[in-house]
Amino acid sequence: MATIRDVAKEAGVSVATVSRVMNGSGYAHEDTKKVVMAAVEKLNYKPNEVARSLYKRKSKLVGLILPDITNPFFPEMARGVEDYLQQFGYRLIFGNSDEKRDKEIEYIDTFLQNNVVGMIASTSEEANENFDNLDIPVVLLDRTAEKLPAVYSDQKTGGKLAARVLLDRGSTNIVLIRGPVEIKPVYERYMAALEELKQAKVNVQVMDSSLTLQGGQTCVKQLFEQYPETDGIIACNDIVAAAALQEILKRGIRIPEDIQLIGYDDISFTALLHPPLSTIRQPAYEMGAQAAEMLIKRINQEKMEVTHKKLPVSFVERQTTRRKAEKT
């Protein structure tokens, strides 16, 4: 790899001059510029970001921490972040935290050691303090904290909406599957749904499940044993909903006639299920992109009106819920 010194020699100027024409900073004679650019071209010179980053004390790298890229909800978000940052020449250093505090800390540390300009993180509640004394901008994604800017979606409305959908469409024995309570957004949607259900005159049962397929399957199996009269299920996410759907089909229960089911997230394969799953949509890609936008504003020290951006969710009506007209 050619260095700035090679270019300087080739062009017969000093390194300072090369640096100036490369960055368009300071003065440089038109003719000099040409000579330098020719040398750059000839040697295929690309400035070493590491050296630059060392002097400037900041790189063109952004750290991204997500719980688990293997969970279909997150790739969309990651892509949103990447696509947005990419336009501005920023690159992503990426890490899966598995919601584990140690891993988060480890990543934060190494990100810092690499002089990242900023970080975007879906971090667990308690780990927020890890970000507290950083002197680089951080934006939370899909999670919130008072002190940090954040982009997330309207879990409360989402939970409420899910409940409303089943209620409006006539379910009266509803099981609400609660995800892990430590995961704030999941807990919030649960609470909102629960509240909404309680105000209606229906039977409500709560069951616990992890966010994974396996967790969903065990949960759902139990569900039908304990509450065979169930005619409505609100799942904590689409994966668990898919598990429920499978169990429902296996038991020969008609859906949506005998039982209604609603998921959460609207991850891609949700439309491919049979019957296609009704769900509450979170705009994952958009969330990622907006978090990136916010981060860049922070980096550029632009003044920010809003630091907490709550994106709207929506009900995606498919075929595991009844048409509103045809209430039972």
Next chain:
Amino acid sequence: MATIRDVAKEAGVSVATVSRVMNGSGYAHEDTKKVVMAAVEKLNYKPNEVARSLYKRKSKLVGLILPDITNPFFPEMARGVEDYLQQFGYRLIFGNSDEKRDKEIEYIDTFLQNNVVGMIASTSEEANENFDNLDIPVVLLDRTAEKLPAVYSDQKTGGKLAARVLLDRGSTNIVLIRGPVEIKPVYERYMAALEELKQAKVNVQVMDSSLTLQGGQTCVKQLFEQYPETDGIIACNDIVAAAALQEILKRGIRIPEDIQLIGYDDISFTALLHPPLSTIRQPAYEMGAQAAEMLIKRINQEKMEVTHKKLPVSFVERQTTRRKAEKT
């Protein structure tokens, strides 16, 4: 952030000594070590990777280029890579190429500018030359090239297997959905399946589709119009298979009685489909992990027996193919 100089001052030694005790290189008196470590502890010193990387001309960063993290096949692979590298303290810089040459080149360049120690890439055929004159190790993932080490799966056996499955289970009017021919592994599995089918005395039709849901849907709709007598479909991947499944169900065709369907990849939601999709499994996570392992060996200049690692695929028998006993 504390620097090595701060630590040196705090400990009352020179920076060289601090560096030596941090790295366990050269001599250092036991007492000195203690003093230094105490200072490190006190100041919470973490060496700046950027400076280190500048001097050493290599960082602890590995570049990863994948076509699209949003395609469920890749997160598994990415996770395999990450989990493996993470143990050795390497971090990932990540980029989506969308199979586009420019994007690949752009990422390769910036990765290089950041002094990555190595790269793992799922790159398009022609772009291989981009890696040619690099002086850092590269390993291809899910793709192959003569000159570069690679980890991939046995597409030929996979394609053949898919064909064999339908054949052995009695399909005689088979449609083979071919993915984009530019994507080598997809093309290979197609060719292998085609060959196998041709040797049998069955009707074979070929249709084209992209690898996306949308592409699959359009393709499949046409499929049934053009070849209503079809009793077996081999899809180029699971997503397209899912689209096919949906169309089959919509048309009220019985599966697997009237038609058999087999996918490719065994991405996670494949088991959640109804009926669960029979497919050819590629060990995506394992592929990622092995590519990482290979890369690390290269980085450490370890001698390598095999540079091209072909991982086995397997038939995952679910319910869109008939039991072998109950051939029609």
Next chain:
DNA sequence: AAGCTATGTGTAAACGGTTACACAAAAGTA
């Protein structure tokens, strides 16, 4: 006791950029 080797430590030069500063020449102003 003299001459080794092994141990312990510091100084300073890299690594590849950016930029403050100095200085010179050109251009503008009175």
Next chain:
DNA sequence: TACTTTTGTGTAACCGTTTACACATAGCTT
């Protein structure tokens, strides 16, 4: 013309590490 400002360029310090080298001292050998 003499002075000021603008333009153009180079020198060298700096960013935070690592390491070659020099040097000093301790511990062994005879």
